[in-house]
Amino acid sequence: MAHTLRAILMLGAAAGLGATLSGCGPDDGAQTQSKQAIADVEWPLSAYGIDAPADTDALPPLPDAEPMAPAAPVARAASSNVSYANAPRYYDESYYRDEDGPDRYDQSADDGGGDPYALIALAGVLGGVLGSAPPDYGFGYEGAQPWAWETGDHYRRYAEPIDGGYRYYYYAPRQERPFLVRDPYYSYGYRGDRIAYIYDRDGRVIDRRRAERQRLVGDRYRTRGYDLYRASQRERRFGVSAPLWAQRRGEVAREQARWDRVRQERRGWRDWDRRHDDVVAARWTQERAARRFASDRFDTWRKTDYRGEAPRFYREAARDRQLRKAALAQRETLRRQQALRAEQRRMHERRQEQRIAVAARHDPPRFMGVDGRPFTRPDDARREQQRREQAHRAQIAREQQRRDGAARQQREVQAHRDDVRRQAAARSEQARSQQVRRAQQQKARQAQLVRAQATRKQQQQAQRQRTAQEARRAQQVRAEQARARQASTQQARQRQQQAERARVRQASTEQARQRREAASARQQQARAVQQRRASQARQAQQKQAQVQQARQRQQQQAQRAQARQAQAKQSQARQAQARQAQARQAQAHQAQQRQAQARQRAQRRDAGADARRRVAAREHR
Structure with missing residues (x-):
């Protein structure tokens, strides 16, 4: 469809x-x-x-x-x-x-x-x-x-x-x-x-x-x-x-x-x-x-x-x-x-x-139906026209089929005639072939007797030739067997030599492998020694740096202790002076004490800042 x-x-x-x-x-x-x-x-x-x-x-x-x-x-x-x-x-x-x-x-x-x-x-x-x-x-x-x-x-x-x-x-x-x-x-x-x-x-x-x-x-x-x-x-x-x-x-x-x-x-x-x-x-x-x-x-x-x-x-x-x-x-x-x-x-x-x-x-009469009545609608006329066209095409197709059938029939008749002529020619050729075959058979029988005699002579001669050939073949077999034994011996020697050469090559290969492994082991050992030395050098440098840092810390601590002692002596001196002048200037003494306390705070701040700067400097180094 x-x-x-x-x-x-x-x-x-x-x-x-x-x-x-x-x-x-x-x-x-x-x-x-x-x-x-x-x-x-x-x-x-x-x-x-x-x-x-x-x-x-x-x-x-x-x-x-x-x-x-x-x-x-x-x-x-x-x-x-x-x-x-x-x-x-x-x-x-x-x-x-x-x-x-x-x-x-x-x-x-x-x-x-x-x-x-x-x-x-x-x-x-x-x-x-x-x-x-x-x-x-x-x-x-x-x-x-x-x-x-x-x-x-x-x-x-x-x-x-x-x-x-x-x-x-x-x-x-x-x-x-x-x-x-x-x-x-x-x-x-x-x-x-x-x-x-x-x-x-x-x-x-x-x-x-x-x-x-x-x-x-x-x-x-x-x-x-x-x-x-x-x-x-x-x-x-x-x-x-x-x-x-x-x-x-x-x-x-x-x-x-x-x-x-x-x-x-x-x-x-x-x-x-x-x-x-x-x-x-x-x-x-x-x-x-x-x-x-x-x-x-x-x-x-x-x-x-x-x-x-x-x-x-x-x-x-x-x-x-x-x-x-x-x-x-x-x-x-x-x-x-x-x-x-x-x-x-x-x-x-x-x-x-x-x-x-x-x-x-x-023109109504031109569009009449099969019953002789005129059409009342254009669709009816169109359908009737289509039916007429289909009938015309069918008639053309039938005529074409008739012509095709006649042509096929003519071809078949011609083919039949050709077959008859071929069959007659084949029978005539077959008769001639039979006559030729009979003549050939007569000649063949006559020639067969001659060939039989010649065949017996050929068989006798062939028997003698076969005997001689068998003798030659036996001699050839013995020679081939001797050559085979010789070739087998030579092949055995060659295999032995090849096996010996293979063992030598294998030993040489094994020695080369061992030498390569030994060289590789030495190289690995040398690399290990170099790595240990480098590690020891790094450790020594680290220890030296630590000692220097310890010395610096000790020096800084000593400096801070000296500064504290100097500050203590100054404080004692000021206290003595204050006690002597206490009686004379009580108010001035109090002011000086306040000033001294302020200076002490400032110094401590400065000392703390110095300490932090030194720590930062050490960390930077």
Whole structure:
């Protein structure tokens, strides 16, 4: 059933370029108008169960990939299940053997269930979008290493190496089985679990009655495609070798170029591209730009001989301003073109409805129903016109089928006549061959007698030669045994000499090691002595500093004691003078006492300040 692809061409911003692209886009009114203009566009593969993603308001996000390996591939452990061998081709004897069973062609494919070129055309477009971009990752499966590309909206392509090229598997999102498989000779398109179409190397659809052998292979390919998908989800993914990709990318590009070439030769393929190019191109606008960026970035890295860290192609693409601008410009151009075509279609439909309505009003007899009564509404006239057009198309289709059937019948008659002529020629040739064989047999019997006599003589001579040869062989055996014994003795001496040299080397190595250890021990001991001496010197310096500090403290204490004694003597003298003058000047004495007490306080303050300054000076030193 058909699903509409609403606004897949309008697109909004992709996940990788979201904020920037949205900020640079047109205004909301233009976007709304464009969405309404193409709301009825259908995804072209809906008839094959390949539907558009649910999120149709935005472009798919940018793809992601494992970093490539800058070195050439090397042998891996058996447990890794990865090698660079070829996968089986499936062109064995069973490929050429007829097999009884149900018809493997999907009958609905021939009954209008889908465009015959839809599957191969979509795969061709997907291959063109991927272009020459490196594979996103590799994985191991049954001794081979398939390569994988996965778009931002989860379309996949696997490339499996086989003799003569690659086998490609194309998958739709959320599908475990491929919708198309391509080998160097044929392409196989699938609808559900059955083969819908088989295409030859030049893109021609093979007649379903003549494709039994290819259908057997197509069934195997679909099963292997399922196994490959499961392996890609289960096995470890790893980056593809950059030198290996540089070596083989040309072969992948040539296969895609062949598809591009034969597309121009097949009218049905060209028509499909013309009808659906806008939808598909808009869907993968950003994907195509990102893949082209990755291809150019790989070329730049390759020119530097893969020096430095492997580039992360699509993370760099998300930061590239020019890429974002180009994707936005192309998206906007496609949006306007599609909106214009959608508007033209609606205008054409409105004009047709108007013509039918006008004709129904002015010329009623021209718009009579099958019952002979005139229509009363333009819709009835339009429906009748549509029924007549459908009947005309059906008549054309029947006529085409009749012509095709006559052509097929003529081809079959001609083929039957060719078979009859070939059979008559074969019988005549067989009769001549029998006569020749009988003559040859008679000559052979006559010659057999001559050969028998010659054979007996040859046997006798051969017996003599065998006896002589056996004698020579016996002599050669004895000589070889003698040489073997001599070689064995010489090998034993060589092994003994090698063992002696190994012991000498081992002893020399041991002595060198011991000397190195002794030298290292001496160096460590010398470092320890130097460290002890340095520690002792530091301790002596510290002790000397402590002694000097103690001497300074003693001197300061002695100075303070002398100052106190001098102060005491002065106080006694003043007291004596005071007692003598007490009687004369009591008031003056009291004043002097107050002055003396004030001076004592000031001196004590000065002495305390001096003591603090000396302590600070010691701490500073």
